[in-house]
Amino acid sequence: MNTIFVLDKNIIALIYEQLTLVHKPKDSSKRLTKKQLEMLKFLKRHDRKQYAFSSVTSVIEGRTRQKESFEQVKVSIEYDTKNLDSFFSNARTDTKSLKSDGANTAHILSHFNPVYSERKYREVLKHYYLSLEKYRVKGSIPKDKIDEFSFSILNFSDNLGLPLNNPIIKIILMYINQIKIYREPNSKRKEPIDILHPSKKIKDLDERVHNVYSDLSIPNLLASQNYAKNKIFQLQKVKIRFLTLDEALKEYVNLFDLKIKSKKISKNQPGVEDMIVELYVNNSKVDESLNEVYKKWKDSNLEK
Known part of the structure; x- marks a missing residue:
């Protein structure tokens, strides 16, 4: 695995629409824009074992236009992961981790704040x-x-x-x-x-x-994921890339880069370094x- 693609909610919606087109006339694809068709081709082109796709940002945003409860998050997880698993044949998804009762993922995400305060x-x-x-x-x-x-x-x-x-x-x-x-x-x-x-x-x-x-809050979420993959999962060579059809959101996310402000020895884990990271404007x-x-x-x- 060399790249994890984090998918915005509009990508999940596009995947759902594409899946439903299977049962509709062939000319239904004409409803899709050029940008949407290009994204679908990109997703299919990267449906390989060395890539992974995550719906975590879509799950956190939810489907109710408000901070979701535990039960609502479970519904969002079920909806998003079902679409990913139906669309991708070879690439990995985060279905197993999101639906893990042992990890209590739904409870964590219903209380998760990508931004402190x-x-x-x-x-x-x-x-x-x-x-x-x-x-x-x-x-x-x-x-x-x-x-x-x-x-x-x-x-x-x-x-x-x-x-x-x-x-x-x-x-x-x-x-x-x-x-x-x-x-x-x-x-x-x-x-x-x-x-x-x-x-x-x-x-x-x-x-x-x-x-x-x-x-x-997506830049903060991506920063925390970058931190986690480097420190917790030791996946230094793995890239995290955010995909969206929203051009304004894309420009906003691309405006910020992550940098390590300082390092210190962790009090909780002797010998392990804690990184203090911050986001900065790259323009x-x-x-x-x-x-x-x-x-x-x-x-x-x-x-x-």
């Missing part, structure tokens, strides 16, 4: 959406209100005791300050900041927060723009 980050996201209605005028944030809005997010997060370098806070600041990667006029390419406002509108605020938060221009926002906020606090 999950509840607080959800509060930040909710504060952002509520504040956006206050600051936005005719679809955009006036220039003379950008700093005020940015500082309100940073102050709110800081008061909650959250680390301000988390990707969730950074992407909110990027949206407020319109920090983009593709700066070409009229560019149709999706930006990382588009992840905060998906095309599928959800009216209920709590459901919207859950839906977006599930995507925003220098974006990083510089964000640093300017943080600097202005710090300077404003010094002036008080």
Whole structure:
């Protein structure tokens, strides 16, 4: 096994749709977009023993637009793993580990938080959406209100005791300050900041927060999986790759890289090193723009 592909919920949905097409007319495939057809070809091309596919991000997001209970997680696991096992003939899947009663996986995932202090980050996201209605005028944030809005997010997060370098806070600041990667006029390419406002509108605020938060926490989840495969499973040569049909989510995930901040000897396991890891923005221009926002906020606090 040299690559583990972690599948977004939209990939699981695509697999389900493809499986149901088996019992439908041949021209049903015309309903699929070019992007979807290319993804299906990619999945089939990698249906080999040296590859593995995981539905863990889809299971954690769930199917109810809210944090799922133990029983609901069991239903999500059953649905996702059934689709994977029906689609792949040779590649490995994480069905056995997800459905393991001995490991109590459903219970763990129903309480699993890929981001430490999950509840607080959800509060930040909710504060952002509520504040956006206050600051936005005719679809955009006036220039003379950008700093005020940015500082309100940073102050709110800081008061909650959250680390301000988390990707969730950074992407909110990027949206407020319109920090983009593709700066070409009229560019149709999706930006990382588009992840905060998906095309599928959800009216209920709590459901919207859950839906977006599930995507925003993926870099942290992938970082923890990278940590686990290196430290726990000793799979240094195995790559973890996230697959999604959501271009904004793809751009957001690709914006962050993992680095080992420091190493220390574990207190619980003598002779074993614990790695302290962090996610950082891998685009220098974006990083510089964000640093300017943080600097202005710090300077404003010094002036008080």
